[in-house]
Amino acid sequence: MSLDQEFETAQAQVKTLSSRPDNNTLLELYALFKQASEGNVKGSRPGLFDLKGQAKYDAWAKRKGQEPDACKHAYIELVNRLKQRG
Secondary structure (H helix, E strand, O other): OOHHHHHHHHHHHHOOOOOOOOHHHHHHHHHHHHHHHHOOOOOOOOOOOOHHHHHHHHHHHOOOOOOHHHHHHHHHHHHHHHHHHO
C-alpha cells in the first residue's frame, strides 16, 4: 500500500475510534493532516475571540517546514496508537 493510501485509510479510521481523543491529540491530528495535505500554514492567525481557531492555527504553525510525507507517517502512527488504546 502506498503512503497516500495508508494516509487515506488512517483518515477513515480516525473517524471510527471507540473513544474521542483529548483536545491536545485532536490538535496534533489536525496539524499533521493540514501540513501533510496543504503544506505550511496560510493566512493570518484568527482573532482574539476565536480561541479554537487560534489553537488550530498555532498547532499547524508549529509544523511549518516539515515535509508532507513525514507528517503523513506521523499521522498514520498516531492513528495506529489511538486504535491500540481502543
